[in-house]
Amino acid sequence: GQNIDxxxxxxxxxxxxxxxxxxxxxxxxxGLFWYQQHAGEAPTFLSYNVLDGLEEKGxxxxxxxxSKGYSYLLLKELQMKDSASYLCAVNSNYQLIWGAGTKLIxxx
Amino acid sequence: EAQVTQNPRYLITVTGKKLTVTCSQNxxxxxxxxxxxxxxxxxxxxxxxxxxxxxxxxxVPEGYKVSRKEKRNFPLILxxxxxxxxxxxxxxxxxxxxxxxxxxFFGEGSRLTVL
Numbered sequence: 576g577q578n579i580d581x582x583x584x585x586x587x588x589x590x591x592x593x594x595x596x597x598x599x600x601x602x603x604x605x606g607l608f609w610y611q612q613h614a615g616e617a618p619t620f621l622s623y624n625v626l627d628g629l630e631e632k633g634x635x636x637x638x639x640x641x642s643k644g645y646s647y648l649l650l651k652e653l654q655m656k657d658s659a660s661y662l663c664a665v666n667s668n669y670q671l672i673w674g675a676g677t678k679l680i681x682x683x
Numbered sequence: 684e685a686q687v688t689q690n691p692r693y694l695i696t697v698t699g700k701k702l703t704v705t706c707s708q709n710x711x712x713x714x715x716x717x718x719x720x721x722x723x724x725x726x727x728x729x730x731x732x733x734x735x736x737x738x739x740x741x742x743v744p745e746g747y748k749v750s751r752k753e754k755r756n757f758p759l760i761l762x763x764x765x766x767x768x769x770x771x772x773x774x775x776x777x778x779x780x781x782x783x784x785x786x787x788f789f790g791e792g793s794r795l796t797v798l
Binding site: 610615669670671675676 | 706723724725726727728731768773780785786788789790791
């Protein structure tokens with residue numbers, strides 16, 4: 576079967592750095608997405624990785640290792656507004672397989 | 684403004700009363716999809732459409748119908764709603780179903796309660 580695993584919940588301190596991991600086992604791979612979802616709102620796109628390595632976009636970076644079936648989202652200089660759920664999704668044979676999401680709690 | 688619009692945003696209904704949730708996108712996207720989101724279960728795909736007149740079942744299609752008669756619209760129909768269809772529903776669209784252009788744009792969500 577196809578499976579994506581992420582931690583259910585993480586806590587971090589304002590101003591710190593946090594890494595959210597995602598491991599996947601899918602029958603195909605056409606890229607990995609990270610989305611951010613604030614409570615009660617729609618998911619919004621954060622990043623896309625299709626090749627191994629690190630993609631940096633401001634305070635957010637995303638890493639991919641296809642051989643290990645592993646990705647992480649790195650959030651730097653955490654702000655209270657970063658409190659949200661972070662969803663990992665793999666494009667497998669042109670269909671998105673979603674993880675259950677990681678709820679990130681930011682404490683002052 | 685590029686957007687995906689869903690209606691209604693909130694709805695309380697009773698078991699067996701047919702309802703339709705509309706979805707419209709103004710980005711000329713080929714791919715559209717419906718998801719439901721329940722606590723602890725993440726996003727689960729109900730139906731998707733690769734293009735006009737082409738629809739396919741997702742992971743949880745039972746109790747739902749869709750149609751894609753025009754490129755911009757993709758309504759979700761609950762013929763006889765039941766309480767287990769109480770959920771938060773999202774419509775989403777993307778330029779294609781693969782690669783970087785597979786980035787999904789989501790509607791604001793429709794919170795449905797079936798009594």
